[in-house]
Every structure is written in structure tokens, then in C-alpha cells.
Amino acid sequence: MDQQSGRRLLLPLAWLWRLIASPKAGQPLPEHWYVRPLAVLGIMLSFLIAYAVGSDEVPIDVGRDVGNALDDAVDWLTSNVSWFFQSIKDVMTWFLVSLEDMLLWFPWPAFIAMTGLICLLMVSWRMAFGSVAALLVLAVFGLWPATMETVALIIVTVTLSIAIAVPMGIWSSQSDRLDVFLRPILDAMQTMPSFVYLVPVVAFLGLGNVSGVLASLIFAVPPAVRLTNLGIRQLPAETLEAAESFGATQRQMLLKVKIPLAIPTIMAGVNQTTLMALSMVAIASLIGAGGLGLKVYQGLGRIEPGNAFIAGLGIVFLAIIMDRVTQALTRRQQEAVSGD
Amino acid sequence: MDQQSGRRLLLPLAWLWRLIASPKAGQPLPEHWYVRPLAVLGIMLSFLIAYAVGSDEVPIDVGRDVGNALDDAVDWLTSNVSWFFQSIKDVMTWFLVSLEDMLLWFPWPAFIAMTGLICLLMVSWRMAFGSVAALLVLAVFGLWPATMETVALIIVTVTLSIAIAVPMGIWSSQSDRLDVFLRPILDAMQTMPSFVYLVPVVAFLGLGNVSGVLASLIFAVPPAVRLTNLGIRQLPAETLEAAESFGATQRQMLLKVKIPLAIPTIMAGVNQTTLMALSMVAIASLIGAGGLGLKVYQGLGRIEPGNAFIAGLGIVFLAIIMDRVTQALTRRQQEAVSGD
Amino acid sequence: MTAAEGRTALSIRGLYKVFGDSDLEGLELSRSGQSKDEVQEATGAVVGLRDITIDIAQGELFVVMGLSGCGKSTLVRCINRLIEPSAGEVWIDDRAITGMADDELRETRRKDLAMVFQHFGLMPHRTVLENVALPLEIGGVARRERRERAVNALELVGLADWIASMPNQLSGGMKQRVGLARGLAMETPILLMDEPFSALDPVIRRDLQDELLALQSSVQKTIVFITHDLNEAVRVGDRIAIMRDGEIVQLGAPNDVVLNPVDAFVREFTQDVRLHGMVTAASIMDSSAEALAGPTEDRYVVREDAVLDELVPAGLSATQPLQVVDDSGNLVGVIPLQRLARAMVSDEAAAAIAAE
Amino acid sequence: MTAAEGRTALSIRGLYKVFGDSDLEGLELSRSGQSKDEVQEATGAVVGLRDITIDIAQGELFVVMGLSGCGKSTLVRCINRLIEPSAGEVWIDDRAITGMADDELRETRRKDLAMVFQHFGLMPHRTVLENVALPLEIGGVARRERRERAVNALELVGLADWIASMPNQLSGGMKQRVGLARGLAMETPILLMDEPFSALDPVIRRDLQDELLALQSSVQKTIVFITHDLNEAVRVGDRIAIMRDGEIVQLGAPNDVVLNPVDAFVREFTQDVRLHGMVTAASIMDSSAEALAGPTEDRYVVREDAVLDELVPAGLSATQPLQVVDDSGNLVGVIPLQRLARAMVSDEAAAAIAAE
């Protein structure tokens, strides 16, 4: 292709890009009188074209080819980048196993008592009673080891989520470009059905709790990134202006003002992340993660909805306890920071 | 049991109930100096007891019995209440099939043009381009019929969710008692893994899209209830006070003031509901629902992550389009109502 | 000034309001004479109002003022029971609103009590017209009539051109005009106004005060007007009640309050008011028999309600004490020039002389 | 009053600020003399400041006032470049802050410019002490020294007992004291104050004004003080600039502004100020040769900066025109009693006479 025709091809693309990238592209069409008639006309036109072309079928179908190419890519990654995943896996496995051992070493009455006390100090009498009762129910239903495994999974998932999400949220709060770039990715992470990535995750990391954690991470990270970003971006302009007027550098602003003030919102992100991680517990058991999720999945596989329900109830109990405790934490942070 | 001992048994229960139901039960333990030492002591005591009793195992296990009893209950319901579910199913099936037929009758270029126009008028140029591009990708990937089936599923799920959730939200905004009662139920609906209720749902409603809708409903209803409730409860006291000072009855307050003002928050609930419904699309395919979710599930079963990914991308695209459009709607409502 | 001579339209007797869980104990303590702080210390209950008794005459513009948190809003909300009083009674004409059942109360709110709010309390989802018509709609007035009444009220406040606008298209002053129109459209004998102009710019604020006074001279409602601004109070009020910690510390005509503050608190409060328009001949004249018997020739005559700003020019051209006469021309006192000069020197001196 | 005689500490020359997407076009139009509304009409850009030129002397307390939205905040924020000016220069001593690179600007903000905010701008997660020390921390001052300086500043504003409290435990007035202390602790020659007292109750407000004046008499900073309240401006200001629509419509000493409003806008604005403390002998005296040559016996002598409140007592005891002398005792004019009486009658008359 000579330069001339190359340029001819690029020009409309460049124009399109300009149109999409311009700040006006971020606004709805202004409401001129001719907008609605034109809209109706456009739709009628596309009807006409559709009938003129004479077919309701989409003329091309490249889905299978693209899909197969992607499969090949996953295969390639599996064979060639596995050392990378393998090293992640080793670290995480060690972490998970030790945590689970620790939790199981803990006598169960002590764990229940501690949970009750935390609720009592942080949330309320009512919640303390509720959590103790809920955990006792789980214990006498024979779900204690499964519960502890799930707790370990959640703790690891949440910890990793925070470790990934908070820096990313902070970073994207500082860069509009990164923010715009990340947003659809986060959307995709949250809405992509987990069935899609279960197989690649297993291919990369093998079966087991680590894969479960990774699959949960994909789902659990976005809210923490979003809320960290939001928490920093939504800070009152007056407070930031004050710090700026003292001649603070970007770094000082971030460390001394923005992050401390955004803590409550970041905590709300942690709360969300915890719940998301819990909601993945059952799905994670499809790729070998254990705990309550596995019990649920086994109940499904054995057509024992009653047993699945009991294990599911365990997840609900854990979710409510973790939600209330992290919410209480958020509220405390909020109180510490509110009412300038 | 004679009356005397019956009463003796009930007394501590009544006392416990008084403790839990008292308003003080809703607050954390006050921070006296002796609270922390006592807490540590309590935990150490439970350690000691655990070791003294000599076993880390929970002594009782009634889980299986309870689970089996629940199974029986489900069986009983299946055999005896099926006429009820059947009639629901017939109505919903008719609705779903007609909607899907209509969407598929629509020439695909017209559908894409319309979506683009809606985005253009409601959201932005950028989104209009994006949505048209995304739908075109789905079309050439051979996912058009599946996409339309999913759209039909989502529309029905969201419509039903709103029909259920908004009145419930309004009602619970008017009654603290109902609110307190509903909250754990909503929590459970959102955190109970869907694997738990898949089998009972099939037992009641059979395989197919209708079951998929019902399973999605369980997950999609809570945010709309919550946000409707919140939207009404969070209204500015000044505005309500004004209406009250004119001598408005409860009913007038609700119809003329509270609900109109809460519309933006209710719309935010609809947005959430839509996303929740979409996130259930893949799971619903476990019980015979079709569309993009089924493609994902088939990709999982065939170990073709690439093809699953493409179908998953379809879900992501739909989610982003629906999210942005409902968000734009929410924003419009917000603008109409903001800045008293 | 229509002062408290007319028929009593609104009567508040022994009103208490105690907020909080232990409100009954708080009420008991408050009744036994303990102060707001003492009650709060002892029971945790917040005393909002303490033994308020006021009679407001038909057609009077009664101003309640005080610092933030003194209980002004609580008082006005107890009148229409947006806040339920802890004890005491509120009478409208011959009906005790404090004893009414729910539907009777609603009826009274619709027919007798309109209210205007500091934060306007407009419904953002309704047009200006619909906002003004809302109370009528709630009161069951027919569509045509409520439109008519709403348009009339909006004309009265000069917003006839804005009836189709949404509240968020209006400026603050216009919003408050809508709030006022809404109160007027209800055509109630009583209008409660809780800091109606506090959220506004000073210039707009003065406009609205003028408008209120003009309106009041034509519609002659009984108005309870809350403000924390003494200038405003003095400007619009027939009588002023000054509150502190839930109690009324002083109640009287504007010049009375300004010139005879009962204590240091009220004095500090009234410091910023321009006294020269407030000090009258009557308040600084010497009406002792001895003074009246002084030299009578070449005296300048002034009316007893002439204010300082009028007295001084007279004084400057006079060489003898000014002669103060009442409406019927009778001599009621004299003002020696020395005394006038002292009154000029400072506000405090004027107040001191007045208080002598 | 230290007026504009000293060395110029802060100099603003031809400053423009236009907000919006089409700010450059807006600037062009604004420069070509179009008004704020015209520019907004034509380009959608909002003119925040238009051709502002001011010299502020070392140690001067310079007040900027005007209605909401006139550009006061924009002006003060252009001085430390919290808002980037569209055109024009700001000089601090002999350095143009408008041309500075980022790190130089930061250095200047740390060393030369402190700012106090209407909304306090305290960091809710830090104690009072940590709040006051924050700018020093940012400026890299050593821990010990910053603690010392912060405590000193807090003592200066009377909050030494509160150093360990959190901001949300303080009342509004106390919060603003913390804000003030923070500004003082920075020990900068220039202090920018954007409506520092507007959010406060009137009584607390006066306290803080007094405190500011007392402080200023000891520390002698160059202060740019923003307010929308003329009483406050007159009370604290050495000079006052009145803004409207981004322009300075009048600039002068307080009594100058009050007595000689350049137009109806400024007059309306200044209506509420108590003139009697403002009108001086100099402003109403007749200094024509003819008047000076008038009857000279039995004249009462007053100083030329005596205010009306002082003149009247003198006038009341006089029978001939008052004689006005300057600091060195030279006769500079006379005030006929008739004229004094006219000045008394009303504020407007006084202003009119002054303007003659």
C-alpha cells in the first residue's frame, strides 16, 4: 500500500478518534428540535435496509474462529508462563495453609467467644448474641472445619484484594487517564460470569483453594478499587485547598491528607470486597476450593437441597457477621473524620 | 411438664428476649476501662474450657438430620404446591416467549441503531459509538439470537423485580418493624449461594427460562427493596416537615411527596437490580435458561475458554450498556429533583 | 403598630418541651426550676422550651429572636405540633391545638396555620404553581379554585411570570417568595415564619422585609416571625420576644427591648442596632415637675415620639430646652440641650439616659 | 490606621480570570471591554476577575467586599495561585508569583502566604495541635520547632487548653480560631483571609474581629481580608475595595467608601452602616475662602477627624459655626450649624453633604 492510500485510510479513523476522544463525546446529544425526528428516521431507515438486504441473519460469523484463537492463547500461556503463576501459587498456598491450620488449632469455643466479643465491642449486644448463636448452629451442624476453611479463604482473598485494590484505587484517583482506562476493565471484571475464567484459572494454577482465591479476587477487587478512587476524588475541595495553600507537594497531599481522609470510604470498599468474596465461595468450589462452598456444591451434586441450604446458611451467617463488623469499622472511621 | 417447670424454663428465655429486644441492644458495649481486660479473660477462659473438656471436636452433629428433614419438606412442597407454581410458570413463559419473539422479529440492524440512539440521547456520543460497536461485535460473533434471549430474560427479570421490590420497599419504609424483619431476609437472599436453590426451583418450576428468571429474582430483588426503602427514609426532613405542616395525611405524604422525591434512588435500585440479574445469567443456564449464559456454560463444559469468553464478553457489553443507560436515567431524575 | 390591643388569636400557656429519652424526668426537673444545663447534666434530656407563656393578638406581627439553639424553631413548631410539646397548652382562638386528635389537628393545620420555612421546603419535583397549590391540593380544594388561589398568591409576591418554572430555576429570594405565596394561598388567619429570610443575601432580604410589611398592612394576619437578626426584628416586629436557653428573657415593643435591655445578654444582643432611629423624645425627656416648671419662653416644640435623628436638628437651632408634647399638644416633658448632647455621644449613653 | 503609605508588599496588576472551556475567547472579549454578562452570552465563559489592579502596603489590612459571586474568592485564590489567573501579574515584594515554577510556588506558599478559610479547612483526622502544625510539617520544619510554634500560635488565639482535642469537638468560633492560629504559626508576612468569620454567630464574630485587630496591632502582617459584610469591613479595614461582577467598582478608606459611594450599587450596599461614626468634620466642613473669612468670634474649635457623634454635642452648645482645625491647629474649614443639622437628618443627606 502506498503512503497516499494509507493516509486516505487513516484519515476517517483519525476523525472518528477525535470525535470519540473529544470532551463533548462525554455528553448526551443536546436536545434540539430536530433530534427526535432524525432519530425516528434513522431507525426507520435501518428497518428498510434490513428488509432490502432481505435477511434477518447476520451475514458473517467469526465467533468460533476468534474463540478458538483465544483457546490457543490460553494454551500457550499455560505452557509458557506457568513458572510465573506457579511462584504466585506457592506463596499463596503457604499462606492459606498456615492460616487455616491456625484457625483450626484455635479451639472452637474460643473462636466463638472472640467473635461474640468483637461484635459486642464494635457492633451491638444484639449482634453479639446473633453471631454467637449463628456460629454455635454451624458448630453443631458439623460445619466447623468447613467454616474455618471458608474464613481462611475469605481472609486471604480480602487481604490480597486490599493489597491490590487500594494502591490501584489511589493511583487511579491521581490520573484521569488511568481512571478512564480502568473503568471498563473493572466493569468487565465484575460482570464477566465467573464460569468464563474458571477453566483458565485452573489451567494456570491447578485445582484448589489458591485457584478459588484467584477467581474470587477477580470479582472482589473492583469495588475496593472503585471506592478507594471515589473516596479520594470525593474529598471536600475546601480541605484539599487548605492543604494546597500550605504548599503541599502531590505526595504530601496524598499521604498526609487524602488517604487519611478517604479511609472511611476505603473501609466501605473493604466491606463490599468481603461480601463479594463470600459470594464467590460456592463458585470457587467448582475448581476445588473447599469449605462451606464445597458443602453447598456437594449438596447440589447429591440432590440434597436441605444440606446445601444448611451450608448456604453458614455462608449467610458469615456474610452478615463480616458485613456488620466491617460496617461498624467504617462507621467508626467515619465518625473520626466527619464534621470537620 | 407441669406449669411450674415450664415457667422456670421460659423465664430465662424471656429475660434474654428482653435483653435482645431492648433499644440498648442496638449499641456497642460502652468503652469502660474493665471491658478490654474482661474480654481477654473471657477468651482465655474459653481456651481453658476447651482444653479441659479435652476435645477440639464439636460434640454434637445434627447437620445431616436437619438437612434431610429440609429435603423432605422440599419434596412435600414439590408434590403438593406445584399447581401454584405451574400457573405462575405458564404466565411467565407466555410473556418470555412473546418478548423474545418480538426482539428477534426486530431486524438486528434496527435494534443496534435504536440502542445507539438511546445512548446518544441519554448518555453520550462515546457511549453511543461504544454500544453500536459492541452489539456489532456480538452480531458478527454469531451471538445475536443468544443476546436477544438474554435481553428478554433480563427485561422480564427486572420488570418482575421492580413489581415486587418497589411496593415492598415503600411498605418497609413506612414500618420500622417490617424493615427490621426484612433486613436479614434480604441479606440472606443476596448472600445465599444460588446453588442452594437451583434444585428446588427446578423441582417447583421445571427446567427453562422461567426457572432462570425466578432464580435471578431471588438475587435481584434485594437491592431494589433496599434502595426504595432508603430513598424514602433519607428524604430531607425539611421538605417532609413542610408537607406535614399543611396537614397532609400519611397517604398524601407518600403519594404526593415521598415517592416522587425518592424516584432517583429507586432508579438507582433498578440499576443495581439490572446488574444483579445480568450476573445471574450464567448461573441460570444451570437450570435450563438459554442465551449468552448458556453459551458460557457450554464453553465451560467443553473446556473452550475462548468461546466462553466471547459469550461472557456479550454479557459484559450488555451490562455496561444497561448500566450506563439506567445510570443516565437516574441522573436525569436526580437533576429534576435536586437543588430544592 | 397594632400591638397587643386586639383580640387574642394565639395563646401559649406554660409550654415546655424536653427532648431525649428521659424527657419526663427532664420535664420534672425543668419545672422545679433547674436550668437547661443542669437538667442536661442530670438526665441527659435537652430542654428545648421552658415555661413559655405568650398571648398574640389578632393581626399582630410577633417576632421571636435569640441565638442559635435557643429554642425558636422548637417554639414555632410546637404551635402547629410539628413538635409535640411536653407540657402546656397552645390555644388558637378558643380551641386548644394541644388536645386535638390527629384528624382535627390536620384540619386545623389546613385551615388555620400556614408556615414558611428558612429552607423554603419547596417540592423540587413540582412547578412553582404546583408548589403553591400543594397545600390546597392536600386540603382537598378543587382544581380550579386552587389554581386561582395559587396564581393570586404568586401575583401578590410578584412571581406571576414564573408559575411554570421548577424551583431549581429560581434564586434564593424567589424561592422564598414562593414559600411565602404558598403560605398566603392557604388563606389561614395565622402565619408561622421560621427564619424565613435568614438564608438570603442582605439586599434581597431587605426587599422581602419591605414586601412582608406591605403585605401585612393589607392582609392583616397574625404572624409569628422568627429571626436571629435584631435589625430585622426591630424592622418588622410589633412586639419582640428574646429567648435564651428555651426561656423568654424579655418581651416587649422593639424600642423597649433595645433601650431597656433587662440584662447584659440582651444588651450585647442589641448592640448593633442603630439607636438613633429608636431613641424617642419621650425616652430621654425630663418629665419631672421641676423641669416642666422651667423657663417657658422661646421653647422649641417636639412631639413625644420624635426620634433622636429628628431631635438633633431641632436642638441645633434651639438655645433653650426642647419642649415635648403628646398627641393632643399637652406638654409632657422637656429635653435640656445638655441632655440631648449626652444622648448623642454614644448608644450606650442614650440607653442609659432612657433607662434613668 | 496604617493606610497605603508603607512599602508595597503585594501588588496585583491587570489580573484577569475567566472560567470555562472557552476561557481564551472569553478573556479576549473581556479585555476588549465587554461586561461579564456579555462575555457569558457570547462564549459561555464566566468572567471571574476583570482587570484588577491593586497595591497593598506592608502591614495594611486590606478588605475586599462585594455580593456573593462577585469574584472575591477568585481574587484571593489568584494571589496564591490556588486558582491560576488567566492574565495579569501578582507580585510579592519583588517576585512575580504568576511566573513561578511549581516548586518555587510551593516554596512561596510555605514562606510568604498563609490563608484562612471560611469553612476552616481543618483536617478532621488530626488534633488541633496537629492541624496547626500541618503547614509546618509540610514545610519541613523539625518536629520540636513546629510543636513550639503551633503551641505559641494556639496560645495567641486563646486555645492553649484545647491542643489535644479533635476539630469536631470544637464550636465554630473555636474552629476558626484554630484556622487563624494555623495561619499565624506559618509566620508568613502575608495573610489571606477568605470570609473567615462569615460562618459564625454575630456575637462570636465580633469577638474574633476584636481579636484580629488586637493581633494585627502586634504582628503587623499584610492582610487581605474578604467579607461580604460592610460593617465588618468598616470595622477592621484600612482600605476597602468593593467588587461587582469581577471588577473593583470602588477602592478607598472605609469612610470614603461609605460617604462617597461612586454609584447606586455601592450606595445600596453601604446603606446599613452606621454613618454617624463615619462622617468626619473634614467631610462636611465648608472650606471655601468665603466661609473661612466669616465671623470669627466665639467659635467652637473641633479637630478635622472628629466624627458626627462628637460634632453634635459641640454643635448643641455652640451658637456660631464650628471651627475645624488640622493636627497642627491651623483652621481648615467651618461647619455652619445649619449644615450640621442637615447632616444629622439622615444618612443620605450626610453622604450628600460630604459629596458636595
Place this chain on the structure above:
Amino acid sequence: SSDDEQQQAVAEQPQQEQQQAAEAAQPEQQQQQAMQAEQPQQEQQTVAAAQQQAEQQEQAAAQQSQQPQQQQQAMQAEPKDPIVFSDLNWLSAEVQTRVVSYIVEHGYGYPTELVAGDTVSLWAGLTNNDTHVTLEIWPAQQPWIDELDEGVIELLGDSLDENWEGWVIPQYVKDANPDLVSVFDLPDYQELFVTADSRGKARFVGCIAGWACELVNLNKVAAYGLEDVVDVVDPGSGAALFADLEGAYARGDNWLGYIWGPTKPTATLDLYRLEEPEWTEECWNGDQGCAYPSSEVRIAVNTSLLDRAPEVIEFLRAWDYSAAEQIDTEIWMGDNDETPDAGAIWYLQNHQDAWMSRVPADVAERVLAALAEES
């Protein structure tokens, strides 16, 4: 347009009639589509059409409305209710289901539908009469098949002969360790399979949660005395089990676990099956310390079908799909990156001897006729 008119015309018919007409005319429609497809990308087009058809049977009525009116009336003579197949989500079942439904549809003239879902949901659907035929039931694996007692479900012929279950390692592991021959050699090679989370034991990937083999494997571990040697990992789902094996294979990792065949990995990967003691009834009823028997895999139908379609029941009783056929098809699909829909057509075209021996001649005739239209 003419389409619109037809739509209306159809709409005037009673609902029931319309439905039946639509279903009956199904084969006709397929023919038409097939005939149009004389274009370069023939195969792909056909596949697309077939795929679409399989998934959209529910909308048969809607599609039908676009058919010429006369045809509808002609076909109304022998209306048949559709037969619904459970579309299980593993490959052998997917291919088989499509093959059988193709034969039932074109050979026996029943409209067919496929409903997808997971195993237990589909089982529940079968007992509910939502679906009528499930082609791969592993009674040995699925302990919940007690529903049979109620006379709701009938097990018919064998469906996947020559299937096997066992413990495997990749062939390259075997090559590297030639002496690792039987399960009893495992203690010597424990170290090979240790991973970070296997707590020092050999990682052994077990059977899918909820299946009988889950427990059998545990019994075997005990019987072989391997409790201290292997750590049994629950793979969750079949997909995860396969993905784990394929991933390990691609990396060349040492892998030990349970698998059954024919499945995609057993067809495509080179695996070595560890030796176990011969299966005996006695051992199987005892500690289960012996090899898996070849499971019977059965076809299950809802009893409602017995009276309704006796000829189809007859066919299903005779149906005897073998593992070899499946493996052959899977290999073709793997080589061509094709879907089970295409795989089924390919099988019908290339394994005619196998399937034709299981159906009457006239049926075979009709199927062949339909197949001829496919390409």
C-alpha cells in the same frame, strides 16, 4: 411486507394447532435452509444453521410463521409432540444427544428440543417430565437415582460402551519412571507428586463432588494403604478436573489422579493407567480395593414416553454407542476446532455402519436423506 401478512394469518389459527403445525414442519424447514447453503463456506454455514436450530427449538412456532402456508397445512396430517432431550454438558453426552436427536427428528418425525443445564438440574427436569430423554446416566456414579422406584423413569439401553475409570499419570511421567506401574508403587514415588498444599503427601486429584466415585476413591486409598501417601483433592467439577490435567500436561508437571474415559483429555492426551487388582464382585462389595468395573451407562427416559413414542423407545433400547465412536468423533472435533453440533453430523456421515445397524431401514433411509441435504 409478506412476512407480516403471514404472521397475521398464523395468528388467526387456534394456538394449539399452530404449535403442532410448527413442530411437524420442522424437518422441512431444515431442508430449505440446507439447500440455500450452496456457498463457499458450506460446512460452516450448515453448522451454524444446525446449531441455531438445536438451541431455538422452543421458538419453533415463531420460525415456522415464516414458512409458506401450504406446507403447514400439508404437514398437519401427523402432528407429534416434541421430544425433549437433556443436553448434559460433557462432550460425549453432547455429541450423543445431538446424534440421537437428529435420528429421532429426521428418522421418526418427532420434533426435538434440547435443554441444557447441569447434571442434577437435568435429572430433576427428567423426573418432572420437563425433558423426556437423558442419554448418559451413570447409575454407578449417581446415587440419587432412587427416583426410579417411583416408576417415573425407565432405564433403557446402553449408551457409552467400553467406558473406563481409573487412576492415571501422564505417559511422560511413566516414561521417566518406568518402574511406576501399579498403585502399589505409589509410596515409592510419593515425592514426585508433592505440592505446596498437599502437606507432604502426593497430590491425588479425586472425583467430582457428589459422584459415587468420590467415595470409592477414598475407599481405595484406604484399601491400598495409601492414606499416608496421597492427599485427595476434590476437583469440584469435571471441567476443573480436565483443565487441571490439561494444564499440568501442557507444563509437563507430574500429575496423579482419577479420570474416566472417553473424555476429551483421555482422547487427546497420552495417559498411563496405573494397574490395580482385577475387579471382583467380592472386593467391590468389600473394601473396594480393586479396579473399577466398566460402568454401565444407560439411557433414561421419562415413563411418559413409553406409550407416546414406542418406536423411539425401541430405537433407544437398541442404541449402543461405543467409546470408540465417541473418541473418533472427539478427535475429529479437536482437529477441526468444531462444535458438538458439527461433530454429530460428522459422526452420522462417517460412522453410518454403526448407527444404521441400530435403526430400521426406513428410518435410516430418511436420516440419510436428511444428511444428504446437510452438505
